[in-house]
Amino acid sequence: xxxxxxxxxxxxxxxxxxxxxxxxxxxxxxxxxxxxxxxxxxxxxxxxxxxxxxxxxxxxxxxxxxxxxxxxxxxxxxxxxxxxxxxxxxxxxxxxxxxxxxxxxxxxxxxxxxxxxxxxxxxxxxxxxxxxxxxxxxxxxxxxxxxxxxxxxxxxxxxxxxxxxxxxxxxxxxxxxxxxxxxxxxxxxxxxxxxxxxxxxxxxxxxxxxxxxxxxxxxxxxxxxxxxxxxxxxxxxxxxxxxxxxxxxxxxxxxxxxxxxxxxxxxxxxxxxxxxxxxxxxxxxxxxxxxxxxxxxxxxxxxxxxxxxxxxxxxxxxxxxxxxxxxxxxxxxxxxxxxxxxxxxxxxxxxxxxxxxxxxxxxxxxxxxxxxxxxxxxxxxxxxxxxxxxxxxxxxxxxxxxxxxxxxxxxxxxxxxxxxxxxxxxxxxxxxxxxxxxxxxxxxxxxxxxxxx
Amino acid sequence: xxxxxxxxxxxxxxxxxxxxxxxxxxxxxxxxxxxxxxxxxxxxxxxxxxxxxxxxxxxxxxxxxxxxxxxxxxxxxxxxxxxxxxxxxxxxxxxxxxxxxxxxxxxxxxxxxxxxxxxxxxxxxxxxxxxxxxxxxxxxxxxxxxxxxxxxxxxxxxxxxxxxxxxxxxxxxxxxxxxxxxxxxxxxxxxxxxxxxxxxxxxxxxxxxxxxxxxxxxxxxxxxxxxxxxxxxxxxxxxxxxxxxxxxxxxxxxxxxxxxxx
Numbered sequence: 283x284x285x286x287x288x289x290x291x292x293x294x295x296x297x298x299x300x301x302x303x304x305x306x307x308x309x310x311x312x313x314x315x316x317x318x319x320x321x322x323x324x325x326x327x328x329x330x331x332x333x334x335x336x337x338x339x340x341x342x343x344x345x346x347x348x349x350x351x352x353x354x355x356x357x358x359x360x361x362x363x364x365x366x367x368x369x370x371x372x373x374x375x376x377x378x379x380x381x382x383x384x385x386x387x388x389x390x391x392x393x394x395x396x397x398x399x400x401x402x403x404x405x406x407x408x409x410x411x412x413x414x415x416x417x418x419x420x421x422x423x424x425x426x427x428x429x430x431x432x433x434x435x436x437x438x439x440x441x442x443x444x445x446x447x448x449x450x451x452x453x454x455x456x457x458x459x460x461x462x463x464x465x466x467x468x469x470x471x472x473x474x475x476x477x478x479x480x481x482x483x484x485x486x487x488x489x490x491x492x493x494x495x496x497x498x499x500x501x502x503x504x505x506x507x508x509x510x511x512x513x514x515x516x517x518x519x520x521x522x523x524x525x526x527x528x529x530x531x532x533x534x535x536x537x538x539x540x541x542x543x544x545x546x547x548x549x550x551x552x553x554x555x556x557x558x559x560x561x562x563x564x565x566x567x568x569x570x571x572x573x574x575x576x577x578x579x580x581x582x583x584x585x586x587x588x589x590x591x592x593x594x595x596x597x598x599x600x601x602x603x604x605x606x607x608x609x610x611x612x613x614x615x616x617x618x619x620x621x622x623x624x625x626x627x628x629x630x631x632x633x634x635x636x637x638x639x640x641x642x643x644x645x646x647x648x649x650x651x652x653x654x655x656x657x658x659x660x661x662x663x664x665x666x667x668x669x670x671x672x673x674x675x676x677x678x679x680x681x682x683x684x685x686x687x688x689x690x691x692x693x694x695x696x697x698x699x700x701x702x703x704x705x706x707x708x709x710x711x712x713x714x715x716x717x718x719x720x721x722x723x724x725x726x727x728x729x730x731x732x733x734x735x
Numbered sequence: 736x737x738x739x740x741x742x743x744x745x746x747x748x749x750x751x752x753x754x755x756x757x758x759x760x761x762x763x764x765x766x767x768x769x770x771x772x773x774x775x776x777x778x779x780x781x782x783x784x785x786x787x788x789x790x791x792x793x794x795x796x797x798x799x800x801x802x803x804x805x806x807x808x809x810x811x812x813x814x815x816x817x818x819x820x821x822x823x824x825x826x827x828x829x830x831x832x833x834x835x836x837x838x839x840x841x842x843x844x845x846x847x848x849x850x851x852x853x854x855x856x857x858x859x860x861x862x863x864x865x866x867x868x869x870x871x872x873x874x875x876x877x878x879x880x881x882x883x884x885x886x887x888x889x890x891x892x893x894x895x896x897x898x899x900x901x902x903x904x905x906x907x908x909x910x911x912x913x914x915x916x917x918x919x920x921x922x923x924x925x926x927x928x929x930x931x932x933x934x935x936x937x938x939x940x941x942x943x944x945x946x947x948x949x950x951x952x953x954x955x956x957x958x959x960x961x962x963x964x965x966x967x968x969x970x971x972x973x974x975x976x977x978x979x980x981x982x983x984x985x986x987x988x989x990x991x992x993x994x995x996x997x
Binding site: 670676 | 783784806810816823838844876893
């Protein structure tokens, strides 16, 4: 049964506790129509040219049931041993289901809200109804429509004017492996009013070494981020699904005047993975910095699709994505900066750099600029290469053995993407995670993987 | 310490060195001079173990062992150090991390324990003061954005920290102003001892005013065409390489009685 068919069938019995609200039912039905109006993407579409999701669309995924005791224990273990350990707030989900006992939440003061989305449907209906779907568009985004049609739970963050959270918010989404193929559709809705500030990290974790009979899992999250005047958000995403964990995600951002977004996206593991990051700079002085790091091994496939729209004058965007690709893994980078006619004095920079560590590794990189204004500063570039031979010889001539020299150079290459992060637990832990992943790659022990071609 | 016998080296199938003979004893300083393209840097890179240089003939013995059978990091651990003509920039690997990693890799190869972190940093900082290198450079990417003088001083800092037996300095004097040249020379002089040897590869005589060689060899077209004492460098400075005529005092010279210049 195909994903599209399965999806339509499941619509017949939408969860009753949600279908009760006419506005939400209407929202989901509209999304369903938008999804049904689009074909699932194929390689014939330019935007999906390098990412084949046929095996996904031919798998019958059913909605993930709430976790049993075994999954709960496993999640607790994963949270303690694998997940980032950050101070502050934490919301933990197992296969899309919120787990209060694994979370750390406290009521925020005043009008600020941080709570599971399902709870927000009841308690903060006006907020949700007002903002849900406001930072996204369905055309060309079938998985955003799919998420919208199927959303059940996730995260709501609302910060009123000048509310500044000093502690990060850690959203952990754990997908247990098992003999059945399940799908979940986490939805994050983040709204920062003028002058508000926050840090939010989405972390997607699977079992790094799943059991032999593990079936494919699918996570299809969507994050909507709305930044008002002078709001500042640090948004992190760490993707470490297991080899059977497929992941097609959207992050859609709408930015007002003088707002700042710093996004850091780190992908270390997964099956077929895709991140669609769409940023709209709506007003003068909006700034976005998108940093990304991907380290792929085995037969992983990662497609990073970025699009930044400079809609008004005086906005700035900066992109630095770096990849280290080993074994038979394949990376795709497609970054498009669109400078609209009225967006004079735009500053748009884009760089994608890649290291290929094996002959069978592949990267398809395409940084693009589309400029319809004349007074702009834009640049883009991409590199693909191996480790610098002169540097390897230099390190060797000082006594470093090849594995040490290679590890040092690869780590240095990778860590450049973390430089804009200020010192603190997040940066330390991302650096440590990067180091561990590289050591594992250098040791020739990538996680067990299976073919998905 | 080092015995080079009839060494021939190719790169990209082009013969660069055509039968080099050279004997360097512990405690000695040898200068290798010659015009551009004579093969000086090829000799330096070959001794350090650059994989692109193919040895087509001959033999190199270092402390009695077959040097050419060792790879680059084994040679470093055995005590060979090449100060690069163009030190490589390594962004993202801080100078301190570089030094520590290099030293500990060498110690590991020699079966020695890792150095205590505090002892190490104290030693490095003392040597930086000696070389008048700004301490801030410790935490910058290795050679990244360093000036020409800083890069060369940094090579000598590595020499002082790593404490090799045989140092080969490839055009370490090029691009240095007189103050930097004096600092570099002082650093190298501090390295000298009766147990250690130095090979200076250079175009010019001026470094040799501060680092007086025991022997000077003239390399041309991949062969040593003349050898002599320190005075030969002065003569070359005045007359240039082209006016030289091969003397009988060439090409193989073995020092029978090394000077004691420790």
